[in-house]
Amino acid sequence: MPQLNPDPWFSTLMLSWVIFLTIIPTKVLAYVQPNELTSASTDSFGFNAWGWPW
Template sequence: MPQLNPAPWFAILIFSWLVFTTVIPPKILAHTFPNEPTAQSTEKPKTEPWNWPWH
């Protein structure tokens, strides 16, 4: 039963993880966001109490 021999499958596992960790992250990090977030103002908006007409 060759599938019980871990030697080739372990090498394939290590090689595939090396490919995933060296090739894919730079490709993902190269993407840019079309809308850069803008800084919001630090002052709080002025809130007023509601005028309840039935109270």
């Protein structure tokens, strides 16, 4: 039964898992937070009260 012979596909399986476990997570984690987060000051917002003209 040729389906049970692991020689043709085992190296492809192992190579794909090596790629999935080493290269792809590093690329995905690079896009999680590309910039440093800065907290916005509440004093910098200049809210002008707008009253209804009626």
